[in-house]
Amino acid sequence: MSSPVDDGVRRIGENIRTARRARGISLEALAGLVGRSKSWLSKIENGRMRLDKRTDIAALAEALEVSADYLLGQPAPEIRPNHPNHPNYNLARLQRVLMDAGPGDPPDVPARSVEVLRTVLQEVDTALRRVEYGTMTRLLPDLIGELYVHTATSPEPARSKALKLLILACGSGAAIMFRHLGEVNLAYISGERAQQAAELLGDPVWRGAAAFGRAHARGSANKPRPLMITPRIADEVEPHIGDDRFAHQVHGMLRLSAALARQIQGDHDGAADQAGEAARLAEPLGDAPDAFEMFGVANVGVWRTSLAVEAGRPGEALKYADKVDSRALSSHTRRAVLLMEKARAHAMLDRDADAVRELRKAERLSPIRVHNDPLIKELVADMLGRSGGSDLRGLAWRMGLI
Known part of the structure; x- marks a missing residue:
């Protein structure tokens, strides 16, 4: 069956295969370098399985000595x-x-x-x-x-x-x-x-x-050094926060960034600890529309949803998402991100129709954020290969995939 994705739009797997062949590395060797099976990597390269975890993308980029941006098509x-x-x-x-x-x-x-x-x-x-x-x-x-x-x-x-x-x-x-x-x-x-x-x-x-x-x-899948050192930066800021509200918000966003850094390193417990600290900091602050990077209870919930998706725990992600009061998010983009992460979680559970529904709602809020996200592009391209429907094809067309 031919792929419905236009030849001008490359899947992540195609970029991996191009980089692997340029480096002269066999499928088996590359799979071994990232702790995966040859069949898993073959499915990724041939578009029969989507690559949706930053941890795997980062590992492949390091093994191939390319940037994650290249693999993601950025x-x-x-x-x-x-x-x-x-x-x-x-x-x-x-x-x-x-x-x-x-x-x-x-x-x-x-x-x-x-x-x-x-x-x-x-x-x-x-x-x-x-x-x-x-x-x-x-x-x-x-x-x-x-x-x-x-x-x-x-x-x-x-x-x-x-x-x-x-x-x-x-x-x-x-x-x-x-x-x-x-x-x-x-x-x-x-x-x-x-x-x-x-x-x-x-x-x-x-x-x-x-x-x-x-x-x-x-992109976080690159494991950029400024992201990976956020646990240390958060520790350095903590003694200076006092009773200043802005300082607490900055500290909280750094803890969330530290959670993402830990998650990308595969340290699930460390990520949970950092996210838990952020949640503790957010509780007394509530949700202020003018907060630094919208730090508050609702935005912490969005981050925890994303972290659970990244950890491969879609059920847990949807539980976090259901607790988020999206009305407290004073940004169309953050509301869209919540919906995008819900879509990824539904797709992990093979609920493509639910994933498409969430993506269409996200697209109405922030079309460019949806259309330019490489993981969402990969998800939509993957669903096109196994699902139909005018809603999915319309979304794919607006994303330039068909």
């Missing part, structure tokens, strides 16, 4: 201006200000007051939560450039205020948007700019906030 395909749900955002101005200037090397532009720029950043944050990337690409270039001016030329306290805004604009704004758009290199640069600002500020909590942005600038 950066994402060019966003097609005439394809439904794939508007052609112009990233040139934002790319220029990130690559040609910096916190210590500002552009030659006039700068509005720090308080005015704070309100602009609030607009950016609102746009991110509503998946309005056009608004973000319009506002971010001037915002970041003018914050550079203040960090390089303004006296205190304006300079420190500008550095904090810059950490959020780059690490929690631009970097996340670029990840959603599949522009992983620009996401990494944004994270670096946030880190530079944090070093200039010299505050350990804000260093932690910047570290979170850097940790998630690249």
Whole structure:
């Protein structure tokens, strides 16, 4: 039976086979290197089984001496201006200000007051939560450039205020948007700019906030060092949190990142401990719409759902998901991620119809987040090979798979 997936869209297994043959490694040898059977790897390469765990992807990437981004087909395909749900955002101005200037090397532009720029950043944050990337690409270039001016030329306290805004604009704004758009290199640069600002500020909590942005600038299956050291970063931030609400939120998000790092290493108990600590931190904070990275009870539930999926425990994942009050998630994207993880869990239980239903709901909330996620693309391509239905084929078409 021929695959319904268009020849122009490569499955993860095809990328693994190409890398394996380029390295001159046999199926049996590669399977042995990652602790799997030859038949398992053969099914992956031939598209008869999907690869949906970051742990396995990371192990294969290490054995083949390639990046996980390559195996996942990242950066994402060019966003097609005439394809439904794939508007052609112009990233040139934002790319220029990130690559040609910096916190210590500002552009030659006039700068509005720090308080005015704070309100602009609030607009950016609102746009991110509503998946309005056009608004973000319009506002971010001037915002970041003018914050550079203040960090390089303004006296205190304006300079420190500008550095904090810059950490959020780059690490929690631009970097996340670029990840959603599949522009992983620009996401990494944004994270670096946030880190530079944090070093200039010299505050350990804000260093932690910047570290979170850097940790998630690249796909976690790459085992990027900024992600893998988050357990240590969280430990370093903990003595400085005091009774400051923002500091508790930063610490909590670092604990969740540490849980993901442990999970990717195959340390399920360590991941559970870190996630449990995050849940303990979230309980007294509740769910504040303006929290750093939406740290709160609901978002912890989303992360625990994802961690359970990654651990291969779909039933446990769905139990976590059912406890999440999605109304408390002030971001379309986080609601979409919850639905995406539920879809992955249903697929693990061979409930394709339920998986498609969850993905369609996620797509309505954040189409680009769904369409550019490599694991979701792999899942949809896999379901196409064994299932039918107009809903699945329509989703696949909108993702560029057929």
